[in-house]
Amino acid sequence: MRQNKLRITIIMLFVLCLLLPGGALAYSYGDPNKEDVAESFKEIVVELNLSPIDWSKAEAIYKARRAEISSHFGEDVAVTLDVNLSDEDKEAFIANYKAVLGMNLKRRFDYSLKAFDDYAATKLLVAKAKGTYDVIKPYLPSDKTDELDKAFNVAYDALGNPGLFGVGEKPSDEAVFKEQSAYILNTVLPFLPFEDQIEGDSKPKQQPDEVEHAPMERTKKTNTAISTFIILLVIAIIGIGIWIFRKKKLL
Amino acid sequence: MNNVTQLLAFAGFIVFIYIWRWIYTANLPATWDQVDFVLAIDRFDLLVMQPHFPGYPYYILGGMIAHRWILDPGTALIVFNLIVMLSSIVPIYALSRRYTTHGKSLLIIAGVHSTAYLWILSAQPMAETSALALLCWYWWSLSKAMDSTTYGWQLFPLFVFSLIMGIRLSYLAFGFGIVLLWVYDYLRGRVAGYSFRRLLFRLLGWVAWALLFQSIWVIGLIMSAGNISGFIQMAMAFTGGHFHDWGGTASFSVIDLLQRLYTLIVHNLLWTGLTVQSISMAALLIVSLSFIIYKSKKVQWSQLDLFARWFVVMGVAYLVFAWLAQNIDKPRHIAPLILMTIGVLSLILIRNTNEQSWKRYLSLGLIHLLILTQASTGAIIVKQQSEEQPAVYQLAERLQQLQTESELPIMVYTWEETRVFEFLQVEFNHKRIYTFPFFLEETKALSPRRIFITGQALDGFIAQGAELEHQTQLVEVFHSDTRFDPVYAEIRLYEWLH
Numbered sequence: 001m002r003q004n005k006l007r008i009t010i011i012m013l014f015v016l017c018l019l020l021p022g023g024a025l026a027y028s029y030g031d032p033n034k035e036d037v038a039e040s041f042k043e044i045v046v047e048l049n050l051s052p053i054d055w056s057k058a059e060a061i062y063k064a065r066r067a068e069i070s071s072h073f074g075e076d077v078a079v080t081l082d083v084n085l086s087d088e089d090k091e092a093f094i095a096n097y098k099a100v101l102g103m104n105l106k107r108r109f110d111y112s113l114k115a116f117d118d119y120a121a122t123k124l125l126v127a128k129a130k131g132t133y134d135v136i137k138p139y140l141p142s143d144k145t146d147e148l149d150k151a152f153n154v155a156y157d158a159l160g161n162p163g164l165f166g167v168g169e170k171p172s173d174e175a176v177f178k179e180q181s182a183y184i185l186n187t188v189l190p191f192l193p194f195e196d197q198i199e200g201d202s203k204p205k206q207q208p209d210e211v212e213h214a215p216m217e218r219t220k221k222t223n224t225a226i227s228t229f230i231i232l233l234v235i236a237i238i239g240i241g242i243w244i245f246r247k248k249k250l251l
Numbered sequence: 252m253n254n255v256t257q258l259l260a261f262a263g264f265i266v267f268i269y270i271w272r273w274i275y276t277a278n279l280p281a282t283w284d285q286v287d288f289v290l291a292i293d294r295f296d297l298l299v300m301q302p303h304f305p306g307y308p309y310y311i312l313g314g315m316i317a318h319r320w321i322l323d324p325g326t327a328l329i330v331f332n333l334i335v336m337l338s339s340i341v342p343i344y345a346l347s348r349r350y351t352t353h354g355k356s357l358l359i360i361a362g363v364h365s366t367a368y369l370w371i372l373s374a375q376p377m378a379e380t381s382a383l384a385l386l387c388w389y390w391w392s393l394s395k396a397m398d399s400t401t402y403g404w405q406l407f408p409l410f411v412f413s414l415i416m417g418i419r420l421s422y423l424a425f426g427f428g429i430v431l432l433w434v435y436d437y438l439r440g441r442v443a444g445y446s447f448r449r450l451l452f453r454l455l456g457w458v459a460w461a462l463l464f465q466s467i468w469v470i471g472l473i474m475s476a477g478n479i480s481g482f483i484q485m486a487m488a489f490t491g492g493h494f495h496d497w498g499g500t501a502s503f504s505v506i507d508l509l510q511r512l513y514t515l516i517v518h519n520l521l522w523t524g525l526t527v528q529s530i531s532m533a534a535l536l537i538v539s540l541s542f543i544i545y546k547s548k549k550v551q552w553s554q555l556d557l558f559a560r561w562f563v564v565m566g567v568a569y570l571v572f573a574w575l576a577q578n579i580d581k582p583r584h585i586a587p588l589i590l591m592t593i594g595v596l597s598l599i600l601i602r603n604t605n606e607q608s609w610k611r612y613l614s615l616g617l618i619h620l621l622i623l624t625q626a627s628t629g630a631i632i633v634k635q636q637s638e639e640q641p642a643v644y645q646l647a648e649r650l651q652q653l654q655t656e657s658e659l660p661i662m663v664y665t666w667e668e669t670r671v672f673e674f675l676q677v678e679f680n681h682k683r684i685y686t687f688p689f690f691l692e693e694t695k696a697l698s699p700r701r702i703f704i705t706g707q708a709l710d711g712f713i714a715q716g717a718e719l720e721h722q723t724q725l726v727e728v729f730h731s732d733t734r735f736d737p738v739y740a741e742i743r744l745y746e747w748l749h
Contacts (some may be wrong), residue, residue, distance in 0.1 A: 017671040020302065031488070031489075032298060032484070032485055032488030033298070033299075033487065042689050042692070043659075045692050046689065046691075046692055049692060049695070057574060062344070118477070118478070118481075119477035119478075119481070120476055120477030120478045120480065120481020120482065120484075121477075121481060121555060122483075123296075123298050123476075123481070124298070124481065124484060124485070127298055127299075134682075138692075138693045138696040138697055139696055142659075142660050142680070142700070145680075156299070161294055161295065161475075162474055162475055162477060163295060163475065164295040164308060164311055164315065164474075164475050165308070165312060165471045166474075167295075167312065167315050168292075168293070168294065168295055168315060170294075207673065228353055
């Protein structure tokens with residue numbers, strides 16, 4: 001009797017284990033170093049270099065990023081890009097989008113300087129900056145990119161490292177980080193000018209001073225309301241289970 | 252042969268094989284994972300894949316501590332491997348003694364430690380060997396917990412399992428043994444007359460302990476990431492990979508599954524793992540197997556004792572996991588089963604051979620032959636591994652040459668070779684590329700610089716349906732031994748013609 005129970009339990013758990021790895025077959029790691037707005041740029045460029053150009057596809061990709069671009073860099077920037085698209089001006093659109101990537105680079109570095117004491121946040125910000133830079137890199141001259149690669153490495157090291165269980169701890173160096181990020185921006189940004197399309201508006205694009213959202217755009221994967229509901233549900237199920245066991249005089 | 256002589260012979264053998272492996276290390280990382288581990292010694296940083304997620308914290312910690320005395324980070328990791336593997340003598344001995352005599356237990360340990368494929372793995376800066384050694388401790392701890400009812404012994408496997416999880420998370424399937432233990436403990440509690448409630452709380456206590464032990468390494472990871480939210484963000488980003496970069500689907504049919512099973516068992520486990528692709532080794536194993544079948548009466552499931560059954564169940568659980576969810580190109584993923592098979596094979600071969608004298612001599616002769624063959628093959632292979640220049644290194648050299656020859660800097664597109672180039676800090680520009688349209692765009696932006704691309708990346712494009720007639724020219728092919736790096740043992744280098 002006991003043998004059978006053991007066997008049945010084992011078989012049931014076994015079957016459960018079989019179900020677990022089912023979806024993991026073609027697994028490849030994700031990459032927190034990728035910047036969405038930059039990845040979309042790659043896709044758009046591919047579309048715009050086909051012939052004939054399917055503008056609606058390019059527009060669809062751009063639309064997915066438009067809200068972001070508008071909130072981070074200002075509505076004017078987004079409108080300019082809209083105009084470039086509707087004019088079907090390929091050169092201007094690509095050039096301006098590259099400029100947006102440059103703005104993104106600046107944004108990431110500015111926020112990482114603001115949040116410099118928060119190691120985890122700064123690391124992710126610099127990773128995103130690097131992800132943006134990697135997309136721009138093929139369009140920059142190669143002698144500059146070698147220096148820029150080095151600058152990124154030095155900047156990243158300057159963030160320090162808490163180490164593993166404290167072993168291998170390294171302190172951070174804000175001065176070095178400032179220096180390197182300034183160098184990177186000053187080298188890269190001149191290659192990525194933004195051509196305004198709004199008439200009579202010739203002042204340079206600036207970041208909105210008051211920022212309502214957090215430095216890292218977190219796509220909220222969990223909704224607080226749903227999480228709370230699920231936790232309460234689990235507690236309820238356990239409670240009911242205990243009540244049933246009590247009734248059956250097992251507990 | 253009396254006990255002292257046996258012990259001396261055994262000790263001498265062990266000393267020899269470990270000193271040999273210490274000398275002939277392949278400490279220069281040649282694959283993506285190896286580079287990740289080696290770089291992590293100097294800077295533990297999951298975000299830049301040092302090492303890749305989930306971090307293998309105990310392994311890197313061991314390497315860092317060894318690094319205090321050993322200058323080269325790769326060697327530090329390998330030495331940590333060897334030390335942990337050496338310690339596995341204790342649990343293997345204890346487990347063998349459950350089933351056979353002192354002298355034969357020593358032979359079983361020698362049999363396991365002489366396995367040539369494990370020599371290869373232990374001389375690389377990879378987490379496998381340490382995890383395998385801890386598995387031996389884990390299995391022994393399960394047997395102790397099964398034999399005893401004291402609380403302390405029940406905690407022992409939970410603790411060892413947390414060490415394993417902190418070294419190699421993919422051995423999770425072996426956690427099934429703990430589930431079996433808990434079910435068994437509940438059932439024996441019922442037999443002894445304890446109430447359901449009391450046993451339930453006992454079980455919940457263990458779950459709590461198990462989680463507590465696991466949380467130690469998780470907390471270590473969180474500390475290294477800075478704070479909890481940063482760690483979670485990073486974890487979500489890494490585990491959200493899937494098919495994004497490929498734009499393809501992972502469809503699999505029954506035929507694919509059967510093919511996978513064939514590759515797993517025949518090519519990975521038998522041909523590469525047990526025989527290191529040597530025909531003489533295969534012959535020897537077949538002879539041994541035939542002898543075992545000849546001398547054994549029918550083996551029934553009920554004849555196996557409880558621990559043996561758990562052992563088989565865990566082995567099958569891991570086999571299924573490896574079959575369905577792991578990269579089938581890498582034989583090292585089946586390493587636990589290689590270890591288990593050799594152990595069981597050695598045990599069955601020499602156990603209970605007291606009846607007729609010729610059988611006894613044959614079985615002892617076979618096991619000694621097995622040990623010597625595995626050890627000598629292992630010694631030769633490990634020496635070869637430490638001296639041979641991996642294909643990826645040959646490739647790097649050639650590309651450096653091409654870089655110096657060209658006026659403009661060259662650009663190289665690869666798959667995983669790029670990580671080794673990063674480690675070597677090569678002078679030429681390189682990057683990983685998956686998607687053909689992105690590649691085309693970049694080549695346009697980069698011209699007139701010379702562009703090179705490796706075979707793996709090119710095959711990736713062809714798999715995506717790219718038309719590559721007359722666009723590439725083969726420059727050179729580089730070779731190294733497939734047993735050391737099955738995927739990148741052959742690297743083809745092409746030049747991209749604009």
